[in-house]
Amino acid sequence: MTIQIDAAINGGNSGGPAIMGNKVAGVAFQNLSGAENIGYIIPVPVIKHFIAGVEESGDYVGFCSLGLSCQPTENVQLREHFKMRYDVTGVLVSKINPLSDAHRVLKKDDILLTFDGISIANDGTVPFRNRERITFDHLVSMKRPNETAKVKVLRNGEEHEFSITLCPLQPLVPVHQYDKLPSYFIFAGLVFVPLSQPYLHEYGEDWYNTSPRRLCELAVRKLPRKAGEQLVVLSEVLIDDINVGYERLAQLQVKKVNGVEIENLKQLCCLVEDCVEEFLRFDLDDERVIVLNHQSAKIATCQILKRHRIPSAMSSDLLNEAKGSSMESACLS
Structure with a gap:
């Protein structure tokens, strides 16, 4: 509103x-x-x-969300397909955030009919003041964290009622980041960061059209699968002999390290730090691959950091969890 x-x-x-x-x-x-x-x-x-x-x-925790993505049901044929009678109105549930309580009870293709007893129109609006209407998301956002809401849905032509606990939900790609230094991890000149919208905003006011299309689509549409998940991106490559030929692979998502799927930057950091194999393999988006000799890359990392006057191979949030690691100790010395 x-x-x-x-x-x-x-x-x-x-x-x-x-x-x-x-x-x-x-x-x-x-x-x-x-x-x-x-x-x-x-x-x-x-x-x-x-x-x-x-x-x-005592802190700002955000506004509540149902964790749903809904589609209007104004098309007559769509309504007939989902067995909506002429006197029934609602919106089609197309996506459900796996971290939301709604994921426990609702299903894709449910028709959301009412929220706390208030009927939802086919365009997703509810009554608001005199002869005005507003999207039903407003009712959701005015709930307090951990409050419950009663919803009525149409599923396979039958009506069901459920209670859903509402809470603020963090998107997979953060929209805002205030009073927080960016996280990063540098290895062999490869700069890894978690994807965020402020990162894409560096492409200017028209960032939606000027930032890398793959990353932009992930930022806007991708849903988290579990708590703590991040999309890790190879942000840039600090040129060195160790990474010759990899400089054009920047701005790609990191999918795997030595065959292990990446869930967040902390996990990537641990996989690199704790590697006992001779070679490190990074699988990136667009089926691109980076392979490094682990021992040579550790030595090169220290040289690259000194050359670029970078005090640490990782941000303070990761450094606090990686104290005593061999690479960080070597670089700090």
Whole structure:
């Protein structure tokens, strides 16, 4: 829920109050790209919900989500296929986040009919104020963490009711990262980082069209399979004799290390650090492969770090978990 205003919101203005009379009507947070004097503010109900959550938990944990991706059911043939009577309205469940409680009870191709007793229209909206409508996601986001909601679904022509516990859900690729230094791991000049939208934003305001298409699609559409999962990317290659021929493989996702599927950057770091085999094999997206002699790569890593004045082969979050490792000790010495 947002309020559109006919005023410019320039860079650096986000977070400032929007005043109407002698009261705060909302908080400025974005403008409309390509337009003049069109901006948006966060309304008071959302601000109050945010403040109440911080006061209750002592920290910002995010807004609740059902973890669903839904499709409108306005097409008559679609409705007939899913056995929706003329007097029944709802939206089609197309994706379910495996980390959500909804994954426990709902199924793909369910028709979500009501949320807490409020009917959902075929376009996904619910009544809001006088003769207005708003997407039903608003009802979800106004719930507090660990609150339950009653949902009614149509499954194979039969109606079912379920209780779902709501909580904030972290996307596989983080949308925002505040007050947190980026994670990284450098080995043989290969710079590995977890994929995030702020990383893609470095391609400019039009990052959706200018960033690598494969990474952009993963960031927008890919769902996590388990808690703590990250998409690890070979961000760039710091040129050295050890990595000759690999410099064009940057901006690709790392799929496996020595045959083991990669779940996050910490796991990749451990697989590299604890390798006892002569060679390290990295399987990347687009069926690309990098092979390094492990011992030679360890020696080259220290030389590359000194050449580029990089104090550590890994970020502080990984370093705290890798104290005492042979490679890090050697590089620090």
